[in-house]
Amino acid sequence: MPVSTMLLLVLAAVAAIVATQRMAEHTGLPAPALLTLIGIAYAVLPGPNVELDPDLVMTFVIPPLLYSAALDSSLLAIRRNVRTVISLSVLLVVATALLVGAGFALFVTGATLAAGVALGAAIAPPDPVAALAVGRKVGLPPRLLTLIQGEGLLNDATALTLLSVAVAAATGEGFSTRTALGEFVVAAAGGVAVGLLVAYGVRWARRWCQDPLSLNAVSLATPFVAYLIGEEAHVSGVLAVVVAGLAIGHDGPRTVSGASRLQVNAVWRLVDFLLEGMVFLLIGQQLPTVVRGLGGYDVSTVVVAAVLSVGVVLVLRPLWLVVTQLLPRPLRTGLGGDATDRLTAREVLVLSWAGTRGVITLAAIYTIPLVTDTGEPFPDRDLLLFCAFLVVLVTLVGQGMTFAPLVRLVGLRAxxxxxxxxxxxxxxxxxxxxxxxxxxxxxxxxxxxxxxxxxxxxxxxxxxxxxxxxxxxxxxxxxxxxxANPPYEAALRLHLSVIEAEREELLRLRDAGQLPDSGLRVLERELDHREVLLPPRGR
The missing domain is CATH 1.10.287 (Helix Hairpins)
Known part of the structure; x- marks a missing residue:
């Protein structure tokens, strides 16, 4: 693809992201779902298209998105809800993968257990971006936001480890429960160790360089460093990124100056905005590739596989949440949540509908090789791709579009x-x-x-x-x-009016040649900081 065409596609994508964000603000619909639909609409039109490169996504997209989410999370809040988070991000992921695998082996003609488990591992981890965006906007209680965020941070490592084991079994290397469990423990423990090591290195770097630009450079490089070290050490690079982000975010207020923190936060907000937008556009554009591979399958086989995949994803999550909340206290402490604080029926309903899938599902399923070690095509790879895409589409668009109305309907607000x-x-x-x-x-x-x-x-x-x-x-x-607090609101309006008057005078002096642009920028930055310090209503 010519460079000029690539640049045109990137600029068009940025324009679509900005326009969609504006549309989402006015309609209340989640931007990720709208961007996915735009990607599908573009994919069916004639012209150049972009196919998902799993290595590119796993190396350059997933690490910064996970790291930014971890920086924005609360280590203490996740620790308080660690049992529920582990239940959703580890045990539920394993259960989903095994159930999908068993279903494929039993009901899909010619399918193998290993191939089904590979699909199950790919579609098991929710991508919480859409749910969190809506949840924050409608005012979900902090505990539910923590559970959604914590699950989304930790479930990818579980899913990718399971996927690698299932692919190894399907390509001829065989399957051993003991070996699989050992690989998972080593990958998880190693990922945690690498993440803590990287966090310690960043703490040292922050003491050595304090200027905002250097700290920004360190911050942007950190997720890639953690991921690459983890992958080179043959442990979970994804978990290394998450652990590093949680530790660094928790330690940041003690080691970072205010000016550096403001700049770093602004940079990561921009990175999130653009990367997430590109990702959801990319998801929609995979439709032609996915549909093209179904030519060799009977309609009945495709329907059974699709219903099985979507059904397990939609049914198992609420069932898991209900059962774990009904367990006796000793078992629930270990499996379903904190013993002293059960989830209410409304919280279970909302948390059940927050399981939207995203780019990690497609990136994971695309990593399945085309051929096995024996030179044979990977069993049912095209069918697995279609099922994964369908799960993403149903959850991201279907659940994403209806999440906010559901939250409002049940009246669950902070x-x-x-x-x-x-x-x-x-x-x-x-x-x-x-x-x-x-x-x-x-x-x-x-x-x-x-x-x-x-x-x-x-x-x-x-x-x-x-x-x-x-x-x-x-x-x-x-x-x-x-x-309402009329004096408080009046004071805010007066402060804004005064700042605006000062800004207009500085611009008049600049335009009259009495203040250089360099001086204007310094003084304008002071006014900007004063304006940012003014709290919104109700804070």
Missing amino acids: NAVDQARLRNEARSAAVRAALDRLAELESDEEAADEQQAIVTVRAQLEHRLDRYQQRLDLLEDADEIIP
Whole structure:
């Protein structure tokens, strides 16, 4: 494909991503599902198309997306819900793979158990991007967001390890339960070790280079370093990326300056936006390739395989969640969740519908080789590709489009008042700590020259503390809806108006030749930071 054509496709993809994001904001529909439909529409039109390269996706797309998601996760929250996360990301993935494999061996003509398990491993791990995007927008409770995010971070390593074992069995290397279990344990333990090692290296690098640009470069390189070391060590590179991201994200507030953190976060938001958009467009464009391979199969075989694959994915997840919540307390502690906090029926329903599949499923199924070690074609590879694509399409578009209405229907939302109260209590505690530090500095005889500054800063802090206390008093009697605060809203409007007036004056001075552009950028950056610090309503 000519370079100019590739550039045109990339620019068209960026335009589609931006337009779809705008459409999603106005309609409330999830952008991933809309982009997938756009990709399908483009795929059926004449013209150049892009086929999925699994090595390219696994090396250059999956690591940064997983790493960014891990940075945005809470290590402590995942640890509090670790049993439920493991139940979904390990045990449910294994159960899905085995059930699909058994179903293929029993009901699909000519299919083998190993080939079915390979498909099951590929379609088992949910991709939480669409569910999380909708969940955050509609205000899902933090615990459910943690479960969806934690499952999505850890299930890929389980699925890819299972897939490699199943492919080895199908290509003639044989299958041994003991060998498979040993490979999984080694891959998981090695991935965790590599991730922690990379996180330690990043901590050292942050102490050595503190400027924002260098830290950005280190941050962008980290997921690829973790993945490559993991793969070269023949352990789970995916798990190494996730563990490194969780550890680095947890340690970041202690080792990264504010300026660096603002820049790094902005860069990763852009990376996520573009990569996720490209991925979902790419998923839709695989339709012609997938359908083309079905010519050699009977309609009945395709229908049975499709119904079996989609059925297991849609039915097993809610069944698993229900059963694990009904287990006796000792068993549920080990399999289905934290013993002290069961999932409610509404939470089970929402979590069941959050199992959308995505690019990891297609990338995984495309890694299945064309031929076995004996030179024979891999059994039913084209049928497996179709079933995997169909599962992605049904869950991503079907569940993705209906997830927000379902959440609204069951009325499962985070308590906005509780969250606002928690934030303002934390703000008050932080200001009191700052006042205590000022008191220590004031008593220091060497700080005599700073007394006037201390008085000024104390007055500002006390004003902030009074404002937070007023906010807490207002929230004290609120139920689930944050009450309006006219003085607070008026203050926000005044601050924005003042900043806008300052910006207009700086532009007037620049246009009149009284302020160079370099000076304008410095002063404009100061105004931008002041504007960003203004909280939205209700915070």
